[in-house]
Amino acid sequence: MSTDDAGTPAAAPAPAPAPTPAPEAPPAATLATLVLDAAAAHRGVALRFAHGGGWKQITYPGLGEGARQIAKALIALGVSAGDRVAILSNTRAEWTLADCGAICAGAVVVPVYQTNSPEECQYVLEHSGATVIFCEDAHQLEKLAEIRAALPALRHVIAFEGEHEDVLSLEALRDRSADVTDEQLHERVAAIAAGDVATIVYTSGTTGPPKGCMLTHDNMRSVVGMVRERLGEQPADDVIYIFLPLAHVLTRLVQFFGIDAGAELAYWRRDPKKIVEDVAITKPTYLPSVPRIFEKIYTAATAKVQEAGGAKLKLFNWAFGVGRRVRERERQGKPIGRLLGYQHQLAETLVLSKVRALFGGRIKLALTGAAPIDEEILRFFHAAGVWVLEGFGMTETSAVVTLNSIPEHKVGTVGRPLPGTDVRIAEDGEILLRGPQIFTGYYNDPAATAATLRDGWLHSGDLGEIDADGYVRITGRKKDLIITSSGKNVSPSNLESALAQSRWISRAVVYGDRRQYLTAVLTIDADEAAALAEKAGVSADLDIAALSAEPAVRAELQAAVDETNKRFARIEQIKRFAILERDLSQEHEELTPTLKVKRNVVYERYADVFKGLYDNS
Numbered sequence: 001m002s003t004d005d006a007g008t009p010a011a012a013p014a015p016a017p018a019p020t021p022a023p024e025a026p027p028a029a030t031l032a033t034l035v036l037d038a039a040a041a042h043r044g045v046a047l048r049f050a051h052g053g054g055w056k057q058i059t060y061p062g063l064g065e066g067a068r069q070i071a072k073a074l075i076a077l078g079v080s081a082g083d084r085v086a087i088l089s090n091t092r093a094e095w096t097l098a099d100c101g102a103i104c105a106g107a108v109v110v111p112v113y114q115t116n117s118p119e120e121c122q123y124v125l126e127h128s129g130a131t132v133i134f135c136e137d138a139h140q141l142e143k144l145a146e147i148r149a150a151l152p153a154l155r156h157v158i159a160f161e162g163e164h165e166d167v168l169s170l171e172a173l174r175d176r177s178a179d180v181t182d183e184q185l186h187e188r189v190a191a192i193a194a195g196d197v198a199t200i201v202y203t204s205g206t207t208g209p210p211k212g213c214m215l216t217h218d219n220m221r222s223v224v225g226m227v228r229e230r231l232g233e234q235p236a237d238d239v240i241y242i243f244l245p246l247a248h249v250l251t252r253l254v255q256f257f258g259i260d261a262g263a264e265l266a267y268w269r270r271d272p273k274k275i276v277e278d279v280a281i282t283k284p285t286y287l288p289s290v291p292r293i294f295e296k297i298y299t300a301a302t303a304k305v306q307e308a309g310g311a312k313l314k315l316f317n318w319a320f321g322v323g324r325r326v327r328e329r330e331r332q333g334k335p336i337g338r339l340l341g342y343q344h345q346l347a348e349t350l351v352l353s354k355v356r357a358l359f360g361g362r363i364k365l366a367l368t369g370a371a372p373i374d375e376e377i378l379r380f381f382h383a384a385g386v387w388v389l390e391g392f393g394m395t396e397t398s399a400v401v402t403l404n405s406i407p408e409h410k411v412g413t414v415g416r417p418l419p420g421t422d423v424r425i426a427e428d429g430e431i432l433l434r435g436p437q438i439f440t441g442y443y444n445d446p447a448a449t450a451a452t453l454r455d456g457w458l459h460s461g462d463l464g465e466i467d468a469d470g471y472v473r474i475t476g477r478k479k480d481l482i483i484t485s486s487g488k489n490v491s492p493s494n495l496e497s498a499l500a501q502s503r504w505i506s507r508a509v510v511y512g513d514r515r516q517y518l519t520a521v522l523t524i525d526a527d528e529a530a531a532l533a534e535k536a537g538v539s540a541d542l543d544i545a546a547l548s549a550e551p552a553v554r555a556e557l558q559a560a561v562d563e564t565n566k567r568f569a570r571i572e573q574i575k576r577f578a579i580l581e582r583d584l585s586q587e588h589e590e591l592t593p594t595l596k597v598k599r600n601v602v603y604e605r606y607a608d609v610f611k612g613l614y615d616n617s
Helices: 031-041 060-077 093-104 118-128 138-150 170-179 182-190 217-231 249-261 272-282 291-308 310-332 338-357 375-383 446-452 492-500 526-536 544-548 551-565 599-605 607-612
Strands: 045-051 054-059 084-088 108-112 132-135 156-159 197-202 212-216 239-242 264-267 286-289 365-368 388-392 422-425 430-434 457-466 472-477 505-511 518-524 574-579
Touching: 031 060, 031 093, 031 182, 031 217, 031 249, 045 060, 045 093, 054 060, 060 093, 060 170, 060 182, 084 093, 084 118, 084 138, 093 108, 093 132, 093 170, 093 182, 093 249, 093 264, 108 118, 118 138, 118 197, 118 212, 132 138, 138 156, 156 170, 197 217, 197 249, 212 217, 217 249, 239 249, 239 272, 249 264, 249 286, 272 291, 286 291, 291 310, 291 365, 291 375, 291 492, 291 526, 310 338, 310 375, 375 388, 422 457, 446 457, 472 492, 492 505, 492 518, 492 551, 505 599, 518 526, 518 544, 518 551, 518 607, 526 544, 526 551, 551 574, 574 607, 599 607
Parallel strands: 045 264, 084 108, 084 132, 108 197, 132 156, 239 264, 239 286, 286 365, 365 388, 518 574
Antiparallel strands: 045 054, 197 212, 422 430, 430 457, 457 472, 505 518
């Protein structure tokens, strides 16, 4: 009998055991797992939206159930992993449900701006090869009907509102979920890889046809984590008010950031005139927006006080002077002191709290981007305790690459690069970017991809500089740069932003390439038209077109231009301007859905107006 090394009898060889199954690998960190994990972890309100004259809520468990139902229903319709699913709708709760459901089905979501014309919709749907589309209502379905014959790949149409022939309602779609098991859905979710494309977001097309930016699950999840690290962990009772198009990548980022954190997403009532009222009702702690909205709130906060003058204006200015001194002491890490602290309490009670009330009273942080915002507006809100902070990014960067925060911010900059992001300035001043949030390329456009992604860096097309503390400042766009006849390079965006700070001016578009001086077209702010008429001493019954022709109105705008010119070097000042008979609009294809001016469209459409500003000069 043989023994083992310990001297004990050796046992006879046993049959080889069956191999132990390898433990099931956890699903990859994708947007699908972000949604489903958040639905399992949080119990509060996920989505709040207007419904039937009141407000309706969907909890996080309800969000998870809705996403799973839509995902299973899409699988039942034959949607395979990687199929493109489009969404053509205003920002609303159903948009989020459809987005989350399609992502959990392994589909690639293709947002379509709700303001797009039928031809623009056709371009995106045809180029992406979308097989399914969610449409908001009859209006969007009418667009689709015009172009449906040109979209042979499009198999299914689902409507958020109403019953329509040959169209599935959202409720009828969710009923299809019974045809797919939980196990089948789990397999689909587990098969999604972090490097898979999650969404193709088409640029808003300020210059030429839009390009489809392919963003992976890892791109979007990375930037969610990076933004969270920059802003710090937030409590779960946060409310984020969203009204910007979910077709825009920034609003999508905000959506997933909020879901990941367990925050409440409060949706607008799809009426621009009710945004301020919505904010007062929903009382957000976070407000992502564009400069134009903050400009409007600034005007609302200051206009009546400026009109009143006298003691009210003195008190107002005193209170904001106190607020500015407090913010500066905080920035320097110095104590406020007893006297300034007492003054601040008084300023809070009499003035500053009333400005915060315009934001609902609970605002912690408001984020702005997409276009320059005047520094005076930022300082004004900061003094009132409303932190409006700038960031910078583009569709190709999954929305954000630099961002200010409350502890670390510098007015006039777009903040420091997010953790894990590299930013450098090329010899010609262009901002170059590198990081995990950078897109993988343009869909079906290798030439455009190669032109933008070079040597491992994304060439942004923006001009900027980095200061000694690492803060990035945007100085303009390469394509927008104006070179005067004397060879001076002028970036028009900051001048336009300063002009739009005027109470009377809604939009300003500066012109002057290869000309001896700068000119501009201005539009009158419709919300301030009555006050402008009163100030100019003309009839309040005049419409915008008639107002624009009044010499007294022109004199008021001339005063605003003169005041703005004082802030700029002589070569950067506006010498002549024209007043347009209406505001620029998306309907006339002069603005993008994020309210950026399509400069080339304006230059072409108003070529005779600009030319006239140089006649006899």
